[in-house]
Amino acid sequence: GIQVEQSPPDLILQEGANSTLRCNFSDSVNNLQWFHQNPWGQLINLFYIPSGTKQNGRLSATTVATERYSLLYISSSQTTDSGVYFCAVPMNRDDKIIFGKGTRLHILP
Amino acid sequence: DARVTQTPRHKVTEMGQEVTMRCQPILGHNTVFWYRQTMMQGLELLAYFRNRAPLDDSGMPKDRFSAEMPDATLATLKIQPSEPRDSAVYFCASGQQGRYGYTFGSGTRLTVV
Numbered sequence: 001g002i003q004v005e006q007s008p009p010d011l012i013l014q015e016g017a018n019s020t021l022r023c024n025f026s027d028s029v030n031n032l033q034w035f036h037q038n039p040w041g042q043l044i045n046l047f048y049i050p051s052g053t054k055q056n057g058r059l060s061a062t063t064v065a066t067e068r069y070s071l072l073y074i075s076s077s078q079t080t081d082s083g084v085y086f087c088a089v090p091m092n093r094d095d096k097i098i099f100g101k102g103t104r105l106h107i108l109p
Numbered sequence: 110d111a112r113v114t115q116t117p118r119h120k121v122t123e124m125g126q127e128v129t130m131r132c133q134p135i136l137g138h139n140t141v142f143w144y145r146q147t148m149m150q151g152l153e154l155l156a157y158f159r160n161r162a163p164l165d166d167s168g169m170p171k172d173r174f175s176a177e178m179p180d181a182t183l184a185t186l187k188i189q190p191s192e193p194r195d196s197a198v199y200f201c202a203s204g205q206q207g208r209y210g211y212t213f214g215s216g217t218r219l220t221v222v
Contacts, residue, residue: 035213041198043202045210045212048210086152097142097211098154101151102151
């Protein structure tokens with residue numbers, strides 16, 4: 001089945017810094033989502049981005065489907081950005097979605 | 110905002126007891142997933158439904174777990190009998206196939222002692 005790899009596994013940054021999180025996948029996909037799991041455990045849908053670029057405030061995401069990767073950019077980090085960021089892709093045509101292992105982000109005040 | 114509602118939020122039970130977790134998907138969504146999250150395994154897909162029909166439950170231990178959608182507004186996940194290794198956070202997610210991605214509920218944190 002499709003493999004999803006996220007990097008880096010852990011990231012510690014000072015408040016105000018920018019960061020780039022990467023998601024590589026082993027096969028072509030027709031959709032991709034980025035999620036943020038906050039320190040309280042809630043999974044928040046950030047982007048549904050099968051291709052192209054989207055922006056929402058300080059966050060933006062780019063998926064290059066032909067090269068099998070997606071990037072999540074966080075600018076001017078805030079402590080509330082801390083948590084784990086997951087990308088998720090469908091395992092097959094039935095939309096059975098699987099998750100990467102995530103990037104754990106810790107923003108220091 | 111529309112949301113996926115899961116109940117209960119927390120459940121502590123003794124080994125051997127039956128546990129039922131409930132999920133109310135967002136109205137109009139035709140796809141429902143159940144995931145389990147542990148520190149060791151991350152997010153594992155247990156089962157999913159489309160238009161209330163089970164499509165895949167290969168991720169679920171069949172001898173003790175069962176998942177159903179008695180109607181379009183309710184999905185259930187049952188564990189009988191529960192074991193300490195079932196302790197985890199169980200998430201439900203819903204969406205419309207091929208559109209806009211999936212929305213997760215807040216999860217049920219299960220502790221089996």
